[in-house]
Structures are given as C-alpha cells and as structure tokens.
Amino acid sequence: xxxxxxxxxxxxxxxxxxxxxxxxxxxxxxxxxxxxxxxxxxxxxxxxxxxxxxxxxxxxxxxxxxxxxxxxxxxxxxxxxxxxxxxxxxxxxxxxxxxxxxxxxxxxxxxxxxxxxxxxxxxxxxxxxxxxxxxxxxxxxxxxxxxxxxxxxxxxxxxxxxxxxxxxxxxxxxxxxxxxxxxxxxxxxxxxxxxxxxxxxxxxxxxxxxxxxxxxxxxxxxxxxxxxxxxxxxxxxxxxxxxxxxxxxxxxxxxxxxxxxxxxxxxxxxxxxxxxxxxxxxxxxxxxxxxxxxxxxxxxxxxxxxxxxxxxxxx
Amino acid sequence: xxxxxxxxxxxxxxxxxxxxxxxxxxxxxxxxxxxxxxxxxxxxxxxxxxxxxxxxxxxxxxxxxxxxxxxxxxxxxxxxxxxxxxxxxxxxxxxxxxxxxxxxxxxxxxxxxxxxxxxxxx
Ligand SMILES: [Fe+2]
Ligand SMILES: [Fe+2]
Numbered sequence: 001x002x003x004x005x006x007x008x009x010x011x012x013x014x015x016x017x018x019x020x021x022x023x024x025x026x027x028x029x030x031x032x033x034x035x036x037x038x039x040x041x042x043x044x045x046x047x048x049x050x051x052x053x054x055x056x057x058x059x060x061x062x063x064x065x066x067x068x069x070x071x072x073x074x075x076x077x078x079x080x081x082x083x084x085x086x087x088x089x090x091x092x093x094x095x096x097x098x099x100x101x102x103x104x105x106x107x108x109x110x111x112x113x114x115x116x117x118x119x120x121x122x123x124x125x126x127x128x129x130x131x132x133x134x135x136x137x138x139x140x141x142x143x144x145x146x147x148x149x150x151x152x153x154x155x156x157x158x159x160x161x162x163x164x165x166x167x168x169x170x171x172x173x174x175x176x177x178x179x180x181x182x183x184x185x186x187x188x189x190x191x192x193x194x195x196x197x198x199x200x201x202x203x204x205x206x207x208x209x210x211x212x213x214x215x216x217x218x219x220x221x222x223x224x225x226x227x228x229x230x231x232x233x234x235x236x237x238x239x240x241x242x243x244x245x246x247x248x249x250x251x252x253x254x255x256x257x258x259x260x261x262x263x264x265x266x267x268x269x270x271x272x273x274x275x276x277x278x279x280x281x282x283x284x285x286x287x288x289x290x291x292x293x294x295x296x297x298x299x300x301x302x303x304x305x306x307x308x309x310x311x312x313x314x315x
Numbered sequence: 316x317x318x319x320x321x322x323x324x325x326x327x328x329x330x331x332x333x334x335x336x337x338x339x340x341x342x343x344x345x346x347x348x349x350x351x352x353x354x355x356x357x358x359x360x361x362x363x364x365x366x367x368x369x370x371x372x373x374x375x376x377x378x379x380x381x382x383x384x385x386x387x388x389x390x391x392x393x394x395x396x397x398x399x400x401x402x403x404x405x406x407x408x409x410x411x412x413x414x415x416x417x418x419x420x421x422x423x424x425x426x427x428x429x430x431x432x433x434x435x436x437x
Contacts, residue, residue, distance in 0.1 A: 037327040303373035
C-alpha cells in the first residue's frame with residue numbers, strides 16, 4: 001500500500017472509532033503527538049507529587065496524612081501507567097525521564113505554583129484535580145488504545161482526589177474565622193491558575209484541529225474550560241466561599257457562565273519556565289533521580305548476581 | 316504528508332512554545348531495568364488479564380511493583396509478570412490473511428443450524 005492509501009485507511013479506522021494499537025501503521029505526526037502528549041501527561045503526574053508532598057509531614061491529623069499519602073501514591077502510579085503507554089510508541093522511559101530532568105520536556109504549568117497553606121491541599125484536590133479530570137474523562141475515548149486504557153484506570157482513581165479536596169475545604173469552611181480565611185485565600189490563589197490549565201483560547205490559534213480529526217482530543221480548550229467554570233461556580237456555593245472574578249455571571253442566552261479575562265502574560269511566562277517554582281521543581285526531580293542512581297544500579301547488580309547463581313546451580 | 320501539530324491543547328504543549336533549555340546532552344550510561352508485562356486475576360475463578368507494564372530489575376521486584384501499582388484497591392488476587400521481550404505477537408499487517416480462514420466457516424456458530432421451534436432445551 002502506498003502512504004496515501006495507508007493514511008486513508010488510518011483515518012477510516014479513526015472515523016469508525018476503531019482504536020489504534022502500538023503495532024498498527026500510523027502517520028509519523030500521530031505517533032509524535034501522542035508521544036509528546038502522553039509523556040507530558042506522565043511528567044505532570046510525577047512533578048504534581050511535589051506540591052502535595054510538601055504537606056505530608058505537616059498534615060493536621062493522621063487521617064489527613066494517610067489520605068494525602070494515598071493520593072500522592074496514586075499520582076506516582078498515574079505517572080507509571082502513562083510512561084508505559086508512551087513506551088509503546090518507541091521511546092524508553094529513561095529517555096523521557098532524561099528529557100524531563102534536562103528541562104527539554106514540559107509538564108503542566110499548574111505545578112509551578114507553590115502550596116503555601118494547608119488549605120492549598122484542599123484547593124488543589126478540588127480545583128486542580130477537578131480540571132484534570134475533565135480532560136482525562138475525555139481522553140478515556142482517545143484514539144490511541146494504550147493511552148485510552150491508561151486513562152480509564154486513572155479516572156477510576158481520580159474521583160477520590162477531587163472529593164477529598166472538596167471535603168477538606170468543607171471542613172475548613174465550617175471552622176474558625178482563621179480557617180475560613182485560609183480556605184478563601186487558597187481558592188483565590190488557585191482559581192486563575194486552574195483556568196489556565198486548559199491552555200490558550202481556541203481563537204488564539206490558527207493552527208488546524210488535527211488532534212481533533214485524529215480523535216486524540218475530542219473537546220477544545222474553551223469547551224473544557226467552560227465545562228469547568230459551570231461546574232465549579234455551583235460547587236463553591238456549598239462551601240459558602242466565592243471565586244475571585246467579579247465578571248462571573250450566568251449568561252441566559254449561552255446557558256453558561258461568563259467569566260473574566262485570564263492573565264495570558266502570566267500563563268506564557270509560566271509555560272516558558274519563569275513561574276514561581278519552575279526551577280525548584282526541576283531541581284527536586286534531578287536531586288531525587290541522581291540520589292536514586294545507586295539504588296537502581298544495586299538492584300540490577302543484585303538481579304544479575306542471582307541469575308548467575310541460578311545458572312551455576314543448574315549446571 | 317508533513318503534518319506538524321502546533322496547536323496548544325490542554326495537556327499538549329507544542330515544542331516551539333516550551334522555551335526549555337533543550338539540552339539533551341546529559342546522556343547517562345546507566346543500564347535500564349527491563350520492561351515487564353503484568354497480568355492480573357481480579358477474582359478467584361477468572362482469567363488473568365493484561366493490566367499494563369512496568370520496569371523492574373527482576374521478577375520478584377516486578378511482582379511487588381505490580382502489586383503496588385495495579386492492585387492498590389484490591390483489584391487482584393493473583394499476579395503474573397512476563398518480561399516483555401518474551402512476548403511474541405501476531406502481526407497486525409497480516410491480520411486480514413491471518414484471520415481470514417475463520418470467516419467462511421460460519422457452520423462453527425450455533426445460529427447456522429435451522430431447527431424447528433418445537434425443539435426445546437437446545
Ligand atoms: Fe493523577
Ligand atoms: Fe489526581
């Protein structure tokens with residue numbers, strides 16, 4: 001088959017909702033885009049452990065500590081599922097880790113913001129995981145089989161992340177004035193960065209919607225963002241808190257909430273590496289990787305030794 | 316076809332926007348842990364089913380990691396791990412030819428046989 005025929009057969013499969021599997025023929029750009037997206041997603045799960053890991057030793061109770069550890073452990077698992085999915089596209093996990101640690105590869109900008117108070121753990125679970133879940137639910141139906149399967153697994157685990165976050169804020173919202181202030185302050189700081197997670201406005205880009213044609217993505221940034229706003233505006237009422245946007249109001253004609261303009265200068269700044277914690281996050285990943293080198297080497301040496309011992313025994 | 320995706324979607328930051336150092340020179344000579352495929356029996360009486368893969372230095376570590384990664388919520392009662400390099404697979408390019416012989420043997424299906432309605436328990 002010629003390349004044109006292959007491409008046509010490929011698009012036909014996509015249109016018929018047949019999943020693409022690792023050994024199937026695929027256009028190079030499809031492979032590259034999936035690889036970039038899945039590895040960025042994996043890196044986000046891994047780096048995403050840092051802002052929350054920051055509070056494990058300072059959680060206010062044993063219960064909250066156990067919950068936080070379980071959540072952070074889940075994120076490590078999510079990173080692993082995604083690295084495995086990315087590996088099916090022909091790159092090694094070591095290469096991906098190296099690209100993250102060198103600063104070549106990207107991860108979600110949201111994790112470049114600091115977690116200043118305990119209430120941030122609630123706000124992160126509710127808003128950041130909440131935003132991520134909308135994207136991930138959509139990706140359960142993405143066209144690349146291994147990515148879709150990883151997403152199904154991840155989505156099953158994510159709902160607890162969002163719920164524990166909201167519940168933790170709910171407790172604060174019923175607490176002392178200081179606790180309520182802390183809760184509101186966390187929401188104020190995390191609201192806009194959460195909206196930025198969805199990426200630039202659709203109108204920003206003149207580039208074609210190839211990812212949608214290939215069904216890697218099924219919703220645009222603005223569609224997902226609107227879904228998020230509509231959802232959160234209702235939920236925040238239950239906390240008796242507010243969102244820091246004077247322009248938030250119901251639009252009867254659109255049947256959606258209108259909201260204010262995002263600070264895009266801040267958005268691009270963080271993407272380009274100049275957010276409040278970009279350097280700190282990369283330094284932490286590099287430190288962990290470098291300090292773990294001897295463990296990885298020792299495990300391999302031990303496995304090798306045992307293999308040889310078994311061989312001599314058999315001989 | 317030279318398609319390059321430059322649109323910035325949620326979770327897919329295109330290359331030219333990253334502003335990263337792009338420095339990949341720091342190649343380590345570290346050896347990688349091998350890749351393993353993980354199969355999990357979710358419940359007594361069911362088959363082991365492919366759950367995913369992971370990296371581990373040896374089989375024992377692969378089983379332990381599989382427990383930590385794939386059964387954190389009691390998803391399994393038994394785990395198999397197989398080093399990925401030992402898995403042999405059919406080739407999707409040959410799928411048509413490979414599975415074709417089955418398609419003209421419709422008599423292998425119970426619905427092929429036209430039997431009277433009065434016939435019970437069959
Ligand atoms: Fe996650
Ligand atoms: Fe999460």
